[in-house]
Amino acid sequence: MNAPAWLPDILAAIMIAIAAFHLWRLSVARTFAARTDYELDVLLILLALANAGMLEHWIHLLTPGAWATILAVAGAWFVVRAVMRSRAAGAGAGAGAQAEAGPSVRSSVRSSAAAAAGCAVAVYMLLAGVAPSTLSGSTAGQYTMAGMPGMTVDSTVAWPTLGIAFSVLLAVYAVAGLDQISRTDSVGSGAVLAPRTAALCRIALAVTMAYAILAKLV
């Protein structure tokens, strides 16, 4: 079984828009003297394009193996970054300075950890066989019966238990993220380039990744 053709089309278009938005952030951040996390932006471009390729054939930029390698390396880097920043915070000069820098350092460590987790999920998806449907026409609106002669059956993912666990985590991430950016007290210091839009992009990416996994449980 596969979804109506318009559904992966729309989601793939959203993924491309997310990649384009983060490319824009990278290119204009210096111009507008605004802060952005360049490494995270690059990762989100990669994640969005890899995810688009798992939804639609026409965005097949690299093989799953190549994507998995790139994202595994990126994930490993974000693990290292999280550890480094965590240690740097621990070895800070004064207690007062530590307390002042605390929330932003913690936030940086957590965002690095979240990025690493995102890479892990994407690598799972690529290795488990999350990919565009192998069926030529859509089964939407039809009668289908898996396993019966002459009936249409799509490929399914490997390690479905891990897939469901990741889907739940992605949903939790999306909900917690929406709650966080809708808080009235989410105010700190320092100008950041379009943070709410960036946060919404990450939420859309998480929901789409969860969909891509669950849609392959057939």
Added chain:
Amino acid sequence: MTAPKPLVQLRTASALSLAHVRFADPRRALQLALATIWLLDGILQFQPFMFTKNFAAMVIYPTVGSNPGFIASPLNWSLRIISDHPVGTNTAFACIQLALGLAIAWRPTVKLGLAASVPWAIAVWWFGEGLGGVLSGSANPLTGAPGAVILYALLAVLLWPSDKPAPFHAAAHVGAHAARALWFVLWASLAYFAMQPGNTGADAMHDTITGMVTGQPNWFVSIMNHAAALTAGRGLTISITLAVLLVAIACSVYLPYIRAQQAILVLAVVVAAVIWVVSEALGGVFTGMGTDPNSGPLLVLLALAYWPIRAYSGPTTARDASEVEETS
């Protein structure tokens, strides 16, 4: 020299990371758990199977069963519409559930999301689940009776935003008496359904479990097969035991001792988890045909909403509350 004024939207640093999340408010955490389940429901509803005609034939049609006319007629009406327009109707269902999850998660629209989820849940309960088989005699707590979807409506009411002090979170909006009554009715009804004639046969539970095995991964099939073997021929004993446990859980909110309440709430969580894993097969999500995780996670969430609040200084038990009323 000053930096050029940015032309784009600028916000502040702490909003950069979604990882900077705090759950200081347990009531909000419960709402977010409900939002997560709605969101997962929406994503599950977008699965390819739901867009096929099999969805109406295999998921909705079996709920018609032996329901009385006033339930069966609207159910057949909705069945015809879903069967004739599977893509359009399913798109609408999935989008609504997704929107409910997102609305509850987004603070400014939390009331809108919770309020909208009540009529939606009731409509699905009636037109999609045939009231969970409550009136047809087929309701079984092991398969999600009285219908998982009605628990969403119940949770929306109990978790409505409120700052009122209460002995447990579920009581903050509706009051302790009403909240306790709702808990009692729910769990006592589960006990009643456990003792329905169709659920007390020697192999009733065994057959319920084996009926869910198809399409599950190997490790899960192994667990379910073991559970099925354990229950074979012991249907009546297990039904009676389950009914006794469910009655104890129903009465727990009226116990005069907080420790006893807590112990039985833990029991409620364990019972809900066992039902969810063994007989609901996690809502059938491994098969690609599960529309939701079924009642297990919702019962757990409900139990957490009734967990006594330590900081509360008013009457904590039903006995305390009645003493306060008598004094006043």
